Amino acid sequence: MMYVVLFFLAFSLLLYVLLAGADFGAGIVELFSSKKNQAITKKTIYRVMGPVWEANHIWIIIMIVILWVAFPAYYNIIVIYLHIPLTLMLLGITLRGVAFVFRHYDAYKDKSQILYDWMFKISSLLTPVFLGITFGALISGKIIHTTTPIDYSFKILYIDSWLHTFSILTGFFFAALCAFLSAVLLIGEASYGDKKIYVKKATIATIVVVLFGFITILYGYISKIQFVIDFVSNLYAMTTILISAILLIPLWSSIRKGRRVLSRLFAGSQVLLILIAALTPHYPSILFTTDGGISILDNVAPDSVIKVLGISLLIGGFVILPGLFHLLKSFKMIKILERH
Structure with a gap:
Protein backbone atom coordinates (compact mmCIF):
# COMPACT_ATOMS: atom_id res chain seq x y z
CA MET A 1 0.00 0.00 0.00
CA MET A 2 2.99 2.32 0.38
CA TYR A 3 3.23 2.65 -3.40
CA VAL A 4 -0.43 3.63 -3.54
CA VAL A 5 0.11 6.33 -0.92
CA LEU A 6 3.21 7.65 -2.70
CA PHE A 7 1.37 7.65 -6.03
CA PHE A 8 -1.48 9.75 -4.64
CA LEU A 9 1.02 12.10 -3.01
CA ALA A 10 2.82 12.66 -6.31
CA PHE A 11 -0.42 12.76 -8.30
CA SER A 12 -1.93 15.36 -5.96
CA LEU A 13 1.23 17.47 -6.25
CA ASP A 23 -5.79 29.51 -11.02
CA PHE A 24 -3.11 31.63 -9.32
CA GLY A 25 -1.63 32.52 -12.67
CA ALA A 26 -4.88 34.10 -13.84
CA GLY A 27 -4.43 36.86 -11.27
CA ILE A 28 -0.78 37.28 -12.28
CA VAL A 29 -1.75 37.59 -15.95
CA GLU A 30 -4.35 40.18 -14.98
CA LEU A 31 -1.79 42.06 -12.83
CA PHE A 32 0.68 42.39 -15.71
CA SER A 33 -1.87 43.52 -18.28
CA SER A 34 -3.02 46.87 -19.56
CA LYS A 35 -6.19 48.36 -18.09
CA LYS A 36 -8.20 47.29 -21.14
CA ASN A 37 -6.81 43.76 -21.12
CA GLN A 38 -7.36 43.49 -17.36
CA ALA A 39 -11.09 43.96 -17.90
CA ILE A 40 -11.08 41.26 -20.59
CA THR A 41 -9.07 38.87 -18.43
CA LYS A 42 -11.26 39.52 -15.39
CA LYS A 43 -14.38 38.63 -17.38
CA THR A 44 -12.76 35.50 -18.80
CA ILE A 45 -11.54 34.37 -15.39
CA TYR A 46 -15.01 34.45 -13.86
CA ARG A 47 -16.57 32.69 -16.81
CA VAL A 48 -14.00 29.89 -16.84
CA MET A 49 -12.77 29.51 -13.28
CA GLY A 50 -15.56 31.02 -11.23
CA PRO A 51 -17.64 27.84 -10.80
CA VAL A 52 -14.67 25.52 -10.10
CA TRP A 53 -11.88 27.54 -8.50
CA GLU A 54 -12.39 26.14 -4.98
CA ALA A 55 -12.07 22.58 -6.24
CA ASN A 56 -8.42 23.18 -7.11
CA HIS A 57 -7.40 23.28 -3.46
CA ILE A 58 -8.63 19.75 -2.80
CA TRP A 59 -5.25 18.47 -3.99
CA ILE A 60 -3.17 20.35 -1.45
CA ILE A 61 -5.56 19.15 1.25
CA ILE A 62 -4.97 15.56 0.14
CA MET A 63 -1.21 16.16 0.19
CA ILE A 64 -1.34 17.57 3.71
CA VAL A 65 -3.45 14.66 4.96
CA ILE A 66 -1.11 12.09 3.40
CA LEU A 90 -2.66 30.40 3.60
CA LEU A 91 -3.34 34.08 4.29
CA GLY A 92 -2.85 34.77 0.58
CA ILE A 93 -5.29 32.00 -0.37
CA THR A 94 -7.86 33.42 2.07
CA LEU A 95 -7.49 37.04 0.90
CA ARG A 96 -7.58 35.92 -2.71
CA GLY A 97 -10.79 34.00 -2.11
CA VAL A 98 -12.41 36.97 -0.39
CA ALA A 99 -11.42 39.32 -3.20
CA PHE A 100 -12.48 36.80 -5.85
CA VAL A 101 -16.00 36.67 -4.44
CA PHE A 102 -16.60 40.28 -3.45
CA ARG A 103 -15.24 41.96 -6.55
CA HIS A 104 -17.75 39.97 -8.59
CA TYR A 105 -20.75 39.30 -6.36
CA ASP A 106 -20.75 42.43 -4.19
CA ALA A 107 -24.19 44.03 -4.49
CA TYR A 108 -22.71 47.54 -4.34
CA LYS A 109 -20.30 48.61 -7.04
CA ASP A 110 -18.21 51.38 -5.53
CA LYS A 111 -14.55 52.23 -4.89
CA SER A 112 -14.20 49.09 -2.78
CA GLN A 113 -14.01 47.21 -6.08
CA ILE A 114 -10.59 48.79 -6.64
CA LEU A 115 -9.43 47.34 -3.32
CA TYR A 116 -10.81 43.91 -4.20
CA ASP A 117 -9.13 44.01 -7.60
CA TRP A 118 -5.72 44.81 -6.13
CA MET A 119 -6.21 42.30 -3.31
CA PHE A 120 -6.94 39.59 -5.85
CA LYS A 121 -4.02 40.44 -8.12
CA ILE A 122 -1.40 40.89 -5.40
CA SER A 123 -2.46 37.79 -3.46
CA SER A 124 -2.46 35.82 -6.74
CA LEU A 125 1.20 36.75 -7.12
CA LEU A 126 2.38 36.41 -3.52
CA THR A 127 0.63 33.11 -2.76
CA PRO A 128 2.53 31.03 -5.34
CA VAL A 129 5.71 32.93 -4.46
CA PHE A 130 5.45 31.77 -0.84
CA LEU A 131 4.51 28.28 -1.99
CA GLY A 132 7.64 28.20 -4.14
CA ASP A 151 20.17 26.57 21.61
CA TYR A 152 19.22 28.73 18.60
CA SER A 153 17.54 32.07 18.11
CA PHE A 154 14.09 32.37 16.55
CA LYS A 155 15.60 34.09 13.50
CA ILE A 156 18.09 31.30 12.81
CA LEU A 157 15.55 28.50 13.13
CA TYR A 158 12.39 29.98 11.64
CA ILE A 159 13.43 32.84 9.34
CA ASP A 160 16.90 32.15 7.95
CA SER A 161 15.72 28.68 6.89
CA TRP A 162 13.52 30.16 4.16
CA LEU A 163 14.34 33.86 3.75
CA HIS A 164 17.34 33.56 1.45
CA THR A 165 18.09 34.12 -2.22
CA PHE A 166 17.69 30.55 -3.45
CA SER A 167 14.22 30.03 -1.95
CA ILE A 168 13.08 33.45 -3.17
CA LEU A 169 14.27 32.65 -6.71
CA THR A 170 12.39 29.34 -6.48
CA GLY A 171 9.29 31.27 -5.40
CA PHE A 172 9.40 33.60 -8.38
CA PHE A 173 10.08 30.65 -10.68
CA PHE A 174 6.87 28.98 -9.48
CA ALA A 175 4.91 32.23 -9.86
CA ALA A 176 6.17 32.53 -13.45
CA LEU A 177 5.16 28.91 -14.05
CA CYS A 178 1.66 29.70 -12.78
CA SER A 191 -12.91 34.72 -27.95
CA TYR A 192 -11.23 34.77 -31.33
CA GLY A 193 -10.46 38.48 -31.10
CA ASP A 194 -8.98 38.23 -27.60
CA LYS A 195 -6.96 35.07 -28.19
CA LYS A 196 -3.90 37.02 -29.40
CA ILE A 197 -3.64 38.66 -25.96
CA TYR A 198 -3.01 35.33 -24.26
CA VAL A 199 -0.81 34.05 -27.07
CA LYS A 200 1.51 36.98 -26.36
CA LYS A 201 1.25 36.48 -22.59
CA ALA A 202 2.00 32.75 -22.90
CA THR A 203 5.05 33.43 -25.06
CA ILE A 204 6.43 35.98 -22.61
CA ALA A 205 5.65 33.74 -19.62
CA THR A 206 7.49 30.83 -21.25
CA ILE A 207 10.61 32.96 -21.65
CA VAL A 208 10.35 34.17 -18.03
CA VAL A 209 9.98 30.60 -16.74
CA VAL A 210 13.08 29.48 -18.65
CA LEU A 211 15.09 32.48 -17.41
CA PHE A 212 14.06 32.06 -13.77
CA GLY A 213 14.71 28.32 -13.96
CA TYR A 219 22.69 30.39 -8.33
CA GLY A 220 22.12 27.12 -6.47
CA TYR A 221 25.13 25.55 -8.18
CA ILE A 222 27.40 28.53 -7.47
CA SER A 223 26.17 28.60 -3.86
CA LYS A 224 26.97 24.89 -3.57
CA ILE A 225 23.46 23.83 -2.62
CA GLN A 226 23.69 20.06 -2.52
CA PHE A 227 20.27 19.49 -4.07
CA VAL A 228 21.23 21.52 -7.14
CA ILE A 229 24.70 19.96 -7.41
CA ASP A 230 23.18 16.48 -7.38
CA PHE A 231 20.51 17.62 -9.81
CA VAL A 232 23.03 18.95 -12.34
CA SER A 233 25.22 15.86 -12.11
CA ASN A 234 22.35 13.39 -12.48
CA LEU A 235 22.01 11.88 -15.95
CA TYR A 236 18.27 11.23 -15.67
CA ALA A 237 17.53 14.78 -14.52
CA MET A 238 19.59 16.33 -17.31
CA THR A 239 17.97 14.04 -19.88
CA THR A 240 14.55 15.10 -18.64
CA ILE A 241 15.54 18.77 -18.87
CA LEU A 242 16.85 18.19 -22.41
CA ILE A 243 13.52 16.64 -23.42
CA SER A 244 11.74 19.61 -21.83
CA ALA A 245 13.94 22.02 -23.81
CA ILE A 246 13.23 20.19 -27.06
CA LEU A 247 9.49 20.29 -26.39
CA LEU A 248 9.70 24.08 -26.12
CA ILE A 249 9.81 24.20 -29.93
CA PRO A 250 6.40 22.56 -30.55
CA LEU A 251 5.08 24.35 -27.47
CA TRP A 252 5.92 27.79 -28.88
CA SER A 253 4.56 26.76 -32.26
CA SER A 254 1.23 25.63 -30.77
CA ILE A 255 1.03 28.83 -28.68
CA ARG A 256 1.64 31.11 -31.65
CA LYS A 257 -1.00 29.28 -33.66
CA GLY A 258 -3.45 29.40 -30.75
CA ARG A 259 -3.86 25.62 -30.67
CA ARG A 260 -6.00 24.84 -27.63
CA VAL A 261 -5.33 21.14 -27.22
CA LEU A 262 -1.67 20.98 -28.23
CA SER A 263 -0.65 24.01 -26.20
CA ARG A 264 -2.27 22.55 -23.07
CA LEU A 265 -0.75 19.12 -23.62
CA PHE A 266 2.74 20.55 -24.09
CA ALA A 267 2.31 22.91 -21.11
CA GLY A 268 1.22 20.03 -18.90
CA SER A 269 4.15 17.96 -20.17
CA GLN A 270 6.54 20.74 -19.17
CA VAL A 271 5.23 20.72 -15.60
CA LEU A 272 5.41 16.92 -15.42
CA LEU A 273 8.99 16.91 -16.71
CA ILE A 274 10.03 19.65 -14.27
CA LEU A 275 8.64 17.68 -11.32
CA ILE A 276 10.28 14.45 -12.51
CA ALA A 277 13.62 16.18 -13.01
CA ALA A 278 13.46 17.85 -9.59
CA LEU A 279 12.25 14.93 -7.47
CA THR A 280 13.47 11.71 -9.10
CA PRO A 281 17.27 12.11 -8.63
CA HIS A 282 16.93 12.55 -4.86
CA TYR A 283 14.07 10.20 -4.07
CA PRO A 284 13.39 9.23 -1.31
CA SER A 285 15.36 12.19 0.13
CA ILE A 286 13.14 15.12 -0.88
CA LEU A 287 13.95 17.27 2.15
CA PHE A 288 17.42 18.61 2.91
CA THR A 289 18.58 20.04 6.21
CA THR A 290 21.98 21.20 7.39
CA ASP A 291 22.67 17.57 8.27
CA GLY A 292 21.88 16.32 4.75
CA GLY A 293 18.93 14.68 3.07
CA ILE A 294 16.09 13.09 5.03
CA SER A 295 14.33 10.13 3.48
CA ILE A 296 10.56 10.33 3.29
CA LEU A 297 10.50 6.60 4.04
CA ASP A 298 12.14 7.09 7.45
CA ASN A 299 9.87 7.13 10.50
CA VAL A 300 6.72 6.37 8.49
CA ALA A 301 3.42 5.42 10.08
CA PRO A 302 2.76 1.76 11.04
CA ASP A 303 1.81 -0.68 8.28
CA SER A 304 -1.75 -0.86 9.56
CA VAL A 305 -2.13 2.92 9.13
CA ILE A 306 -0.58 2.86 5.66
CA LYS A 307 -2.95 0.07 4.63
CA VAL A 308 -6.06 1.94 5.79
CA LEU A 309 -4.83 5.16 4.19
CA GLY A 310 -4.09 3.42 0.90
CA ILE A 311 -7.53 1.82 0.76
CA SER A 312 -9.17 5.14 1.62
CA LEU A 313 -7.26 6.91 -1.15
CA LEU A 314 -8.25 4.26 -3.70
CA ILE A 315 -11.91 4.52 -2.76
CA GLY A 316 -11.75 8.31 -2.66
CA GLY A 317 -10.00 8.38 -6.03
CA PHE A 318 -12.78 6.38 -7.68
CA VAL A 319 -15.30 8.86 -6.27
CA ILE A 320 -13.48 12.17 -6.58
CA LEU A 321 -11.74 11.92 -9.95
CA PRO A 322 -14.83 11.19 -12.09
CA GLY A 323 -16.79 13.82 -10.17
CA LEU A 324 -14.08 16.43 -10.60
CA PHE A 325 -13.76 15.70 -14.31
CA HIS A 326 -17.53 16.01 -14.71
CA LEU A 327 -17.49 19.31 -12.81
CA LEU A 328 -14.76 20.79 -15.00
CA LYS A 329 -16.37 19.45 -18.15
CA SER A 330 -19.83 20.72 -17.17
CA PHE A 331 -18.55 24.27 -16.79
CA LYS A 332 -16.49 23.93 -19.98
CA MET A 333 -13.16 24.36 -18.25
CA ILE A 334 -11.99 21.20 -19.97
CA LYS A 335 -12.21 21.38 -23.74
CA ILE A 336 -9.54 18.85 -24.46
CA LEU A 337 -11.88 16.81 -26.64
CA GLU A 338 -12.89 19.72 -28.83
CA ARG A 339 -11.04 20.64 -31.98
CA HIS A 340 -11.22 24.40 -31.75
Whole structure:
Protein backbone atom coordinates (compact mmCIF):
# COMPACT_ATOMS: atom_id res chain seq x y z
CA MET A 1 0.00 0.00 0.00
CA MET A 2 2.99 2.32 0.38
CA TYR A 3 3.23 2.65 -3.40
CA VAL A 4 -0.43 3.63 -3.54
CA VAL A 5 0.11 6.33 -0.92
CA LEU A 6 3.21 7.65 -2.70
CA PHE A 7 1.37 7.65 -6.03
CA PHE A 8 -1.48 9.75 -4.64
CA LEU A 9 1.02 12.10 -3.01
CA ALA A 10 2.82 12.66 -6.31
CA PHE A 11 -0.42 12.76 -8.30
CA SER A 12 -1.93 15.36 -5.96
CA LEU A 13 1.23 17.47 -6.25
CA LEU A 14 1.04 17.35 -10.05
CA LEU A 15 -2.65 18.26 -10.18
CA TYR A 16 -2.25 21.06 -7.64
CA VAL A 17 0.57 22.61 -9.64
CA LEU A 18 -1.44 22.32 -12.87
CA LEU A 19 -4.90 23.36 -11.68
CA ALA A 20 -4.18 25.69 -8.77
CA GLY A 21 -1.16 26.97 -10.66
CA ALA A 22 -3.35 28.05 -13.56
CA ASP A 23 -5.79 29.51 -11.02
CA PHE A 24 -3.11 31.63 -9.32
CA GLY A 25 -1.63 32.52 -12.67
CA ALA A 26 -4.88 34.10 -13.84
CA GLY A 27 -4.43 36.86 -11.27
CA ILE A 28 -0.78 37.28 -12.28
CA VAL A 29 -1.75 37.59 -15.95
CA GLU A 30 -4.35 40.18 -14.98
CA LEU A 31 -1.79 42.06 -12.83
CA PHE A 32 0.68 42.39 -15.71
CA SER A 33 -1.87 43.52 -18.28
CA SER A 34 -3.02 46.87 -19.56
CA LYS A 35 -6.19 48.36 -18.09
CA LYS A 36 -8.20 47.29 -21.14
CA ASN A 37 -6.81 43.76 -21.12
CA GLN A 38 -7.36 43.49 -17.36
CA ALA A 39 -11.09 43.96 -17.90
CA ILE A 40 -11.08 41.26 -20.59
CA THR A 41 -9.07 38.87 -18.43
CA LYS A 42 -11.26 39.52 -15.39
CA LYS A 43 -14.38 38.63 -17.38
CA THR A 44 -12.76 35.50 -18.80
CA ILE A 45 -11.54 34.37 -15.39
CA TYR A 46 -15.01 34.45 -13.86
CA ARG A 47 -16.57 32.69 -16.81
CA VAL A 48 -14.00 29.89 -16.84
CA MET A 49 -12.77 29.51 -13.28
CA GLY A 50 -15.56 31.02 -11.23
CA PRO A 51 -17.64 27.84 -10.80
CA VAL A 52 -14.67 25.52 -10.10
CA TRP A 53 -11.88 27.54 -8.50
CA GLU A 54 -12.39 26.14 -4.98
CA ALA A 55 -12.07 22.58 -6.24
CA ASN A 56 -8.42 23.18 -7.11
CA HIS A 57 -7.40 23.28 -3.46
CA ILE A 58 -8.63 19.75 -2.80
CA TRP A 59 -5.25 18.47 -3.99
CA ILE A 60 -3.17 20.35 -1.45
CA ILE A 61 -5.56 19.15 1.25
CA ILE A 62 -4.97 15.56 0.14
CA MET A 63 -1.21 16.16 0.19
CA ILE A 64 -1.34 17.57 3.71
CA VAL A 65 -3.45 14.66 4.96
CA ILE A 66 -1.11 12.09 3.40
CA LEU A 67 1.98 13.74 4.91
CA TRP A 68 0.29 14.11 8.29
CA VAL A 69 -0.94 10.52 8.47
CA ALA A 70 1.74 8.54 6.62
CA PHE A 71 4.89 10.62 7.00
CA PRO A 72 4.62 12.46 10.34
CA ALA A 73 8.35 13.17 10.59
CA TYR A 74 8.30 15.02 7.28
CA TYR A 75 5.09 16.80 8.19
CA ASN A 76 6.48 18.00 11.51
CA ILE A 77 9.62 19.46 9.94
CA ILE A 78 7.61 21.31 7.31
CA VAL A 79 4.97 22.82 9.57
CA ILE A 80 7.38 23.67 12.40
CA TYR A 81 10.36 25.17 10.61
CA LEU A 82 8.43 26.69 7.71
CA HIS A 83 5.33 27.83 9.55
CA ILE A 84 5.89 31.49 8.56
CA PRO A 85 5.85 31.09 4.74
CA LEU A 86 3.07 28.50 5.06
CA THR A 87 0.98 30.91 7.15
CA LEU A 88 1.58 33.70 4.64
CA MET A 89 0.59 31.33 1.83
CA LEU A 90 -2.66 30.40 3.60
CA LEU A 91 -3.34 34.08 4.29
CA GLY A 92 -2.85 34.77 0.58
CA ILE A 93 -5.29 32.00 -0.37
CA THR A 94 -7.86 33.42 2.07
CA LEU A 95 -7.49 37.04 0.90
CA ARG A 96 -7.58 35.92 -2.71
CA GLY A 97 -10.79 34.00 -2.11
CA VAL A 98 -12.41 36.97 -0.39
CA ALA A 99 -11.42 39.32 -3.20
CA PHE A 100 -12.48 36.80 -5.85
CA VAL A 101 -16.00 36.67 -4.44
CA PHE A 102 -16.60 40.28 -3.45
CA ARG A 103 -15.24 41.96 -6.55
CA HIS A 104 -17.75 39.97 -8.59
CA TYR A 105 -20.75 39.30 -6.36
CA ASP A 106 -20.75 42.43 -4.19
CA ALA A 107 -24.19 44.03 -4.49
CA TYR A 108 -22.71 47.54 -4.34
CA LYS A 109 -20.30 48.61 -7.04
CA ASP A 110 -18.21 51.38 -5.53
CA LYS A 111 -14.55 52.23 -4.89
CA SER A 112 -14.20 49.09 -2.78
CA GLN A 113 -14.01 47.21 -6.08
CA ILE A 114 -10.59 48.79 -6.64
CA LEU A 115 -9.43 47.34 -3.32
CA TYR A 116 -10.81 43.91 -4.20
CA ASP A 117 -9.13 44.01 -7.60
CA TRP A 118 -5.72 44.81 -6.13
CA MET A 119 -6.21 42.30 -3.31
CA PHE A 120 -6.94 39.59 -5.85
CA LYS A 121 -4.02 40.44 -8.12
CA ILE A 122 -1.40 40.89 -5.40
CA SER A 123 -2.46 37.79 -3.46
CA SER A 124 -2.46 35.82 -6.74
CA LEU A 125 1.20 36.75 -7.12
CA LEU A 126 2.38 36.41 -3.52
CA THR A 127 0.63 33.11 -2.76
CA PRO A 128 2.53 31.03 -5.34
CA VAL A 129 5.71 32.93 -4.46
CA PHE A 130 5.45 31.77 -0.84
CA LEU A 131 4.51 28.28 -1.99
CA GLY A 132 7.64 28.20 -4.14
CA ILE A 133 9.69 29.67 -1.29
CA THR A 134 8.52 26.81 0.93
CA PHE A 135 9.69 24.22 -1.60
CA GLY A 136 12.96 26.10 -2.11
CA ALA A 137 13.53 26.06 1.64
CA LEU A 138 12.87 22.31 1.80
CA ILE A 139 15.62 21.54 -0.71
CA SER A 140 18.08 24.32 0.18
CA GLY A 141 19.72 22.56 3.10
CA LYS A 142 19.27 25.63 5.31
CA ILE A 143 16.81 24.09 7.77
CA ILE A 144 18.39 23.31 11.14
CA HIS A 145 16.61 20.20 12.41
CA THR A 146 17.32 20.06 16.13
CA THR A 147 15.88 18.53 19.26
CA THR A 148 17.18 21.46 21.32
CA PRO A 149 15.68 24.58 19.72
CA ILE A 150 16.56 26.59 22.82
CA ASP A 151 20.17 26.57 21.61
CA TYR A 152 19.22 28.73 18.60
CA SER A 153 17.54 32.07 18.11
CA PHE A 154 14.09 32.37 16.55
CA LYS A 155 15.60 34.09 13.50
CA ILE A 156 18.09 31.30 12.81
CA LEU A 157 15.55 28.50 13.13
CA TYR A 158 12.39 29.98 11.64
CA ILE A 159 13.43 32.84 9.34
CA ASP A 160 16.90 32.15 7.95
CA SER A 161 15.72 28.68 6.89
CA TRP A 162 13.52 30.16 4.16
CA LEU A 163 14.34 33.86 3.75
CA HIS A 164 17.34 33.56 1.45
CA THR A 165 18.09 34.12 -2.22
CA PHE A 166 17.69 30.55 -3.45
CA SER A 167 14.22 30.03 -1.95
CA ILE A 168 13.08 33.45 -3.17
CA LEU A 169 14.27 32.65 -6.71
CA THR A 170 12.39 29.34 -6.48
CA GLY A 171 9.29 31.27 -5.40
CA PHE A 172 9.40 33.60 -8.38
CA PHE A 173 10.08 30.65 -10.68
CA PHE A 174 6.87 28.98 -9.48
CA ALA A 175 4.91 32.23 -9.86
CA ALA A 176 6.17 32.53 -13.45
CA LEU A 177 5.16 28.91 -14.05
CA CYS A 178 1.66 29.70 -12.78
CA ALA A 179 1.37 32.67 -15.15
CA PHE A 180 2.51 30.45 -18.01
CA LEU A 181 -0.09 27.76 -17.23
CA SER A 182 -2.87 30.31 -16.94
CA ALA A 183 -1.98 32.10 -20.17
CA VAL A 184 -1.96 28.78 -22.05
CA LEU A 185 -5.31 27.83 -20.52
CA LEU A 186 -6.87 31.18 -21.42
CA ILE A 187 -5.80 30.82 -25.07
CA GLY A 188 -8.47 28.18 -25.51
CA GLU A 189 -11.08 30.04 -23.47
CA ALA A 190 -10.90 33.50 -25.00
CA SER A 191 -12.91 34.72 -27.95
CA TYR A 192 -11.23 34.77 -31.33
CA GLY A 193 -10.46 38.48 -31.10
CA ASP A 194 -8.98 38.23 -27.60
CA LYS A 195 -6.96 35.07 -28.19
CA LYS A 196 -3.90 37.02 -29.40
CA ILE A 197 -3.64 38.66 -25.96
CA TYR A 198 -3.01 35.33 -24.26
CA VAL A 199 -0.81 34.05 -27.07
CA LYS A 200 1.51 36.98 -26.36
CA LYS A 201 1.25 36.48 -22.59
CA ALA A 202 2.00 32.75 -22.90
CA THR A 203 5.05 33.43 -25.06
CA ILE A 204 6.43 35.98 -22.61
CA ALA A 205 5.65 33.74 -19.62
CA THR A 206 7.49 30.83 -21.25
CA ILE A 207 10.61 32.96 -21.65
CA VAL A 208 10.35 34.17 -18.03
CA VAL A 209 9.98 30.60 -16.74
CA VAL A 210 13.08 29.48 -18.65
CA LEU A 211 15.09 32.48 -17.41
CA PHE A 212 14.06 32.06 -13.77
CA GLY A 213 14.71 28.32 -13.96
CA PHE A 214 18.20 28.88 -15.37
CA ILE A 215 19.03 31.63 -12.86
CA THR A 216 17.76 29.54 -9.93
CA ILE A 217 19.81 26.49 -10.92
CA LEU A 218 22.89 28.60 -11.68
CA TYR A 219 22.69 30.39 -8.33
CA GLY A 220 22.12 27.12 -6.47
CA TYR A 221 25.13 25.55 -8.18
CA ILE A 222 27.40 28.53 -7.47
CA SER A 223 26.17 28.60 -3.86
CA LYS A 224 26.97 24.89 -3.57
CA ILE A 225 23.46 23.83 -2.62
CA GLN A 226 23.69 20.06 -2.52
CA PHE A 227 20.27 19.49 -4.07
CA VAL A 228 21.23 21.52 -7.14
CA ILE A 229 24.70 19.96 -7.41
CA ASP A 230 23.18 16.48 -7.38
CA PHE A 231 20.51 17.62 -9.81
CA VAL A 232 23.03 18.95 -12.34
CA SER A 233 25.22 15.86 -12.11
CA ASN A 234 22.35 13.39 -12.48
CA LEU A 235 22.01 11.88 -15.95
CA TYR A 236 18.27 11.23 -15.67
CA ALA A 237 17.53 14.78 -14.52
CA MET A 238 19.59 16.33 -17.31
CA THR A 239 17.97 14.04 -19.88
CA THR A 240 14.55 15.10 -18.64
CA ILE A 241 15.54 18.77 -18.87
CA LEU A 242 16.85 18.19 -22.41
CA ILE A 243 13.52 16.64 -23.42
CA SER A 244 11.74 19.61 -21.83
CA ALA A 245 13.94 22.02 -23.81
CA ILE A 246 13.23 20.19 -27.06
CA LEU A 247 9.49 20.29 -26.39
CA LEU A 248 9.70 24.08 -26.12
CA ILE A 249 9.81 24.20 -29.93
CA PRO A 250 6.40 22.56 -30.55
CA LEU A 251 5.08 24.35 -27.47
CA TRP A 252 5.92 27.79 -28.88
CA SER A 253 4.56 26.76 -32.26
CA SER A 254 1.23 25.63 -30.77
CA ILE A 255 1.03 28.83 -28.68
CA ARG A 256 1.64 31.11 -31.65
CA LYS A 257 -1.00 29.28 -33.66
CA GLY A 258 -3.45 29.40 -30.75
CA ARG A 259 -3.86 25.62 -30.67
CA ARG A 260 -6.00 24.84 -27.63
CA VAL A 261 -5.33 21.14 -27.22
CA LEU A 262 -1.67 20.98 -28.23
CA SER A 263 -0.65 24.01 -26.20
CA ARG A 264 -2.27 22.55 -23.07
CA LEU A 265 -0.75 19.12 -23.62
CA PHE A 266 2.74 20.55 -24.09
CA ALA A 267 2.31 22.91 -21.11
CA GLY A 268 1.22 20.03 -18.90
CA SER A 269 4.15 17.96 -20.17
CA GLN A 270 6.54 20.74 -19.17
CA VAL A 271 5.23 20.72 -15.60
CA LEU A 272 5.41 16.92 -15.42
CA LEU A 273 8.99 16.91 -16.71
CA ILE A 274 10.03 19.65 -14.27
CA LEU A 275 8.64 17.68 -11.32
CA ILE A 276 10.28 14.45 -12.51
CA ALA A 277 13.62 16.18 -13.01
CA ALA A 278 13.46 17.85 -9.59
CA LEU A 279 12.25 14.93 -7.47
CA THR A 280 13.47 11.71 -9.10
CA PRO A 281 17.27 12.11 -8.63
CA HIS A 282 16.93 12.55 -4.86
CA TYR A 283 14.07 10.20 -4.07
CA PRO A 284 13.39 9.23 -1.31
CA SER A 285 15.36 12.19 0.13
CA ILE A 286 13.14 15.12 -0.88
CA LEU A 287 13.95 17.27 2.15
CA PHE A 288 17.42 18.61 2.91
CA THR A 289 18.58 20.04 6.21
CA THR A 290 21.98 21.20 7.39
CA ASP A 291 22.67 17.57 8.27
CA GLY A 292 21.88 16.32 4.75
CA GLY A 293 18.93 14.68 3.07
CA ILE A 294 16.09 13.09 5.03
CA SER A 295 14.33 10.13 3.48
CA ILE A 296 10.56 10.33 3.29
CA LEU A 297 10.50 6.60 4.04
CA ASP A 298 12.14 7.09 7.45
CA ASN A 299 9.87 7.13 10.50
CA VAL A 300 6.72 6.37 8.49
CA ALA A 301 3.42 5.42 10.08
CA PRO A 302 2.76 1.76 11.04
CA ASP A 303 1.81 -0.68 8.28
CA SER A 304 -1.75 -0.86 9.56
CA VAL A 305 -2.13 2.92 9.13
CA ILE A 306 -0.58 2.86 5.66
CA LYS A 307 -2.95 0.07 4.63
CA VAL A 308 -6.06 1.94 5.79
CA LEU A 309 -4.83 5.16 4.19
CA GLY A 310 -4.09 3.42 0.90
CA ILE A 311 -7.53 1.82 0.76
CA SER A 312 -9.17 5.14 1.62
CA LEU A 313 -7.26 6.91 -1.15
CA LEU A 314 -8.25 4.26 -3.70
CA ILE A 315 -11.91 4.52 -2.76
CA GLY A 316 -11.75 8.31 -2.66
CA GLY A 317 -10.00 8.38 -6.03
CA PHE A 318 -12.78 6.38 -7.68
CA VAL A 319 -15.30 8.86 -6.27
CA ILE A 320 -13.48 12.17 -6.58
CA LEU A 321 -11.74 11.92 -9.95
CA PRO A 322 -14.83 11.19 -12.09
CA GLY A 323 -16.79 13.82 -10.17
CA LEU A 324 -14.08 16.43 -10.60
CA PHE A 325 -13.76 15.70 -14.31
CA HIS A 326 -17.53 16.01 -14.71
CA LEU A 327 -17.49 19.31 -12.81
CA LEU A 328 -14.76 20.79 -15.00
CA LYS A 329 -16.37 19.45 -18.15
CA SER A 330 -19.83 20.72 -17.17
CA PHE A 331 -18.55 24.27 -16.79
CA LYS A 332 -16.49 23.93 -19.98
CA MET A 333 -13.16 24.36 -18.25
CA ILE A 334 -11.99 21.20 -19.97
CA LYS A 335 -12.21 21.38 -23.74
CA ILE A 336 -9.54 18.85 -24.46
CA LEU A 337 -11.88 16.81 -26.64
CA GLU A 338 -12.89 19.72 -28.83
CA ARG A 339 -11.04 20.64 -31.98
CA HIS A 340 -11.22 24.40 -31.75
